[in-house]
Amino acid sequence: MSHVLAFDIGTGGVHVNVIDRMGRFAGSAYEEIRYNYVKEYDGLDWDAASSWESSIRAAEKAIAESGVPRDGIVAAAVTSQRHGMVFTDGDGLEILACPNLDGRAAPQVERFAAQYGERVYDLTARWPDVYFPALRLLWLRDNRPDDFARVARILMVNEYFIYKLTGRMCSEWTNAAETMLFDTGNRAWSADMIRLFGFEKLRMNDLAAPGDVVERIRPELAGRLGIGRIPVIAAVSDTQAAVLGSGFVELGDVVAVNGSTTPVLMIEDHFLKDPLRRIWVDPYLKNRWLLESNCLQSGMVHRKLLDHLAELIRMIPGQESFDRDDLYRLLEKLEDRTDGVVSYFGSRRFHVSKKDSKRLQITFPNEQTNVFAAILPSYVENLAFAIAANIEQLEEISGRRVSRLCLTGGGSRSAHLKRIMPALLADREVVVTRDLETTSRGAAIQAWTAVGEYADVEAAIREMSASGWYDRLTGCYAPRLHERYQMWRELYG
Numbered sequence: 042m043s044h045v046l047a048f049d050i051g052t053g054g055v056h057v058n059v060i061d062r063m064g065r066f067a068g069s070a071y072e073e074i075r076y077n078y079v080k081e082y083d084g085l086d087w088d089a090a091s092s093w094e095s096s097i098r099a100a101e102k103a104i105a106e107s108g109v110p111r112d113g114i115v116a117a118a119v120t121s122q123r124h125g126m127v128f129t130d131g132d133g134l135e136i137l138a139c140p141n142l143d144g145r146a147a148p149q150v151e152r153f154a155a156q157y158g159e160r161v162y163d164l165t166a167r168w169p170d171v172y173f174p175a176l177r178l179l180w181l182r183d184n185r186p187d188d189f190a191r192v193a194r195i196l197m198v199n200e201y202f203i204y205k206l207t208g209r210m211c212s213e214w215t216n217a218a219e220t221m222l223f224d225t226g227n228r229a230w231s232a233d234m235i236r237l238f239g240f241e242k243l244r245m246n247d248l249a250a251p252g253d254v255v256e257r258i259r260p261e262l263a264g265r266l267g268i269g270r271i272p273v274i275a276a277v278s279d280t281q282a283a284v285l286g287s288g289f290v291e292l293g294d295v296v297a298v299n300g301s302t303t304p305v306l307m308i309e310d311h312f313l314k315d316p317l318r319r320i321w322v323d324p325y326l327k328n329r330w331l332l333e334s335n336c337l338q339s340g341m342v343h344r345k346l347l348d349h350l351a352e353l354i355r356m357i358p359g360q361e362s363f364d365r366d367d368l369y370r371l372l373e374k375l376e377d378r379t380d381g382v383v384s385y386f387g388s389r390r391f392h393v394s395k396k397d398s399k400r401l402q403i404t405f406p407n408e409q410t411n412v413f414a415a416i417l418p419s420y421v422e423n424l425a426f427a428i429a430a431n432i433e434q435l436e437e438i439s440g441r442r443v444s445r446l447c448l449t450g451g452g453s454r455s456a457h458l459k460r461i462m463p464a465l466l467a468d469r470e471v472v473v474t475r476d477l478e479t480t481s482r483g484a485a486i487q488a489w490t491a492v493g494e495y496a497d498v499e500a501a502i503r504e505m506s507a508s509g510w511y512d513r514l515t516g517c518y519a520p521r522l523h524e525r526y527q528m529w530r531e532l533y534g
Contacts, residue, residue: 126174196212402533
């Protein structure tokens with residue numbers, strides 16, 4: 042049976058999966074990505090070449106685990122984190138590589154957004170922020186002018202890995218849009234943005250539509266992996282791939298991808314810009330767009346909260362082995378202990394052009410409330426409230442009423458969240474994907490379509506999801522939930 046390779050370069054590491062035409066996983070491997078924090082400018086440097094080598098090791102392991110013969114791998118697709126990038130010189134040598142978490146460009150953002158924010162948003166459907174490579178390139182110009190003078194190309198993370206696999210540099214729409222040099226409405230490089238930033242010397246990559254075959258894998262890599270010279274496909278970025286891998290394709294469907302952040306994405310059939318400049322508009326498939334209203338910090342805050350609480354409990358004699366899994370079990374016992382507590386742990390309603398200075402707040406009604414017992418369940422409620430508020434915002438902007446929500450990603454494992462969301466959205470269908478690999482599955486869907494196994498991605502999803510990719514949720518937990526949601530909206534929404 043034939044299989045494809047799916048490379049998923051996430052924030053935490055590289056996943057490589059071997060996937061058959063029905064979306065079943067035959068082999069998997071993971072290699073962690075490490076970043077170097079530079080306190081001087083609050084930046085994260087990334088050794089891209091080392092991560093590239095890690096990805097090939099992971100591919101070797103995944104293929105070996107799968108037992109698929111040499112001629113059984115027919116294609117590879119590459120997806121990745123958004124906003125991470127590699128600046129290279131004219132020969133493709135790395136000058137600066139940063140992950141999506143890098144925040145070094147904050148001073149440049151403050152100045153640039155104040156002067157050009159509205160103009161930038163109207164062309165790119167993005168408000169200037171530290172995530173975007175164009176602002177990091179301004180930082181390089183201001184801080185390392187000699188290196189800036191050498192920069193010839195911007196490669197987003199998946200584009201860098203595709204270049205290493207094939208030797209060809211190209212940019213795929215969904216990642217190109219995150220450079221802040223892309224005309225999102227017309228899905229083309231923006232000469233206006235390139236001039237505005239002063240980057241006329243850049244060599245802009247040829248553009249590829251999502252799911253296009255870029256080139257065949259280099260012969261030496263094919264030999265190392267023990268496969269043929271298979272085609273390499275430019276898959277959509279990891280967020281869009283998770284939407285695709287969820288199996289939701291109908292107009293107005295919404296998918297919440299619970300990861301380090303929680304994007305809430307509505308499927309649209311045309312470019313629809315928000316006049317109040319609150320959301321992002323993302324390129325997606327050739328006949329689809331995504332309206333994105335992001336909850337922002339969620340999984341990264343949750344992990345820190347759990348790790349710090351577990352560390353505190355381990356200080357108690359006899360509890361030295363207490364870990365995050367013990368906290369998940371404890372949460373199951375504390376679901377009804379919010380006692381009216383309303384918390385704000387970073388998850389919020391998206392508004393890209395309006396900065397929110399709030400960080401962490403907890404409101405509790407009386408002295409009898411045990412705030413420690415309430416912290417974990419109120420965190421989950423905070424995320425649920427943010428997802429609901431962002432859905433309402435998408436409904437307002439699009440004029441569509443959302444009837445279906447799909448939860449996917451690591452955060453969707455929370456049993457508490459899975460009970461809250463259908464109770465909070467009582468008149469909507471709420472489902473959760475059965476596994477966490479929707480990003481890799483989305484990449485595989487595009488690979489199978491590219492090699493002609495399916496006529497289009499919709500046909501691929503119809504057949505590949507026939508065995509059922511998600512479970513329907515029913516809400517059974519709602520005491521005073523809507524009351525707390527209204528309070529949350531008034532306080533933080």
